[in-house]
Amino acid sequence: MVEKTALLGVVSVALGMVLSPGPNMMYLVSRSIGQGRRAGIVSLGGVAAGFLVYLVGANLGLAVLFAAVPELLTALRITGALYLLWLAWNTAKPGGVSVFTVREVPHDSPRRLFVMGLATNLLNPKIAILYVSVIPQFIDLDKGDVLLQGAVLGGSQILVAVSVNLSIVLAAGAVAGFFERRPSWLRLQRIAMGGLLGVLAITLALSGIPSTGDGGAAGG
Template identity: 80%
Template sequence: MIEQSAVLGVVSVALGMVLSPGPNMMYLVSRSTSQGRRAGIISLAGVAAGFLVYLVGANLGLAVLFSAVPELLTVIRIAGAGYLLWLAWKTLKPGGVSVFATREVPPDPPGRLFVMGLMTNLLNPKIALLYISIIPQFINLGRGDILLQGAILGCIQIAVALLVNLSIVLAAGGIAGFLSARPSWLRTQRIAMGSLLAVLAVTLAFT
């Protein structure tokens, strides 16, 4: 039902977005570096819950909408590509700050860490537009159940995001310490992620 190109496309977009600076990564890194790995993992559980909320809500609505107006996929494809270009600019623009730049935050109990992770994700415009404007363009109306396709592609995105974020949480302290002493490496990280997002945007726009 799901084409291999769609799977690869969602994996590429998910990697580009999860590795670019954004509210989720900044929150997870700040918690992991200031309060330890356990706090980062609890916060990540809240982020995961937020992904599930978007997955269910977006797919239930989009399944009905795309069946009624399939032309919307073209509009969504262009909007999604434009949003990726905007993220690329935010990452590459002069004066941008790497997500691994060290910052201090006050400690919070486990319940608050989970809720803050959840709310950070739910209020993250990058995730909202990911499910509304980007993932749906990989749905093929001629390959069966739209709702199931959206659910599978969404689960692929969640798996990629959680695996990458978990790796970042576990390594955040070491990475932040390493990069803080090497400003040029922080700049390289921003340039690499911003360039990847730009390439993905152009690819999506003309595919």
């Protein structure tokens, strides 16, 4: 069974990552501002489908791999922590471009919007590393079925990501206008999100170190 601390950890990481600028957010915001909320929601459907592809593929492969070589969890933990630190820097560094900048985009059909959302997520290195390196850190081999743990933790990440992205899609126009008038607020948001990701990276790196006799991954 999944520990509450592991679930909270995944939710925290998912929240920090979904609120930081990335391909998914940029695509959804550009579509919502340039083509309307309906286009943004259809695009979000494609992004959600991409999450499901990663969830199924990663869990089926990792369940077998971790059962055979549990030591790989340490390497994955370190890789995930380093990636979060890199993401923190790229989020907070000076000169970042706002994802809420209004851009001209061509109007596409619902089918194309969905496929583009799916492709954007599948080709997003941020999500790939999340499923390959970050979420597995919270799987504990002593807590039962690895596949079930991966499904629960991945499902929690999808719920957070879709919920936050839906809110962004619905509010994209208003938020774009707000930040356009208040550039200092945008800088503050980037710094805050970068700081959060940095703290999460350090916390994961430290809490993921198994104690003597503990064969599990980070999970509390």
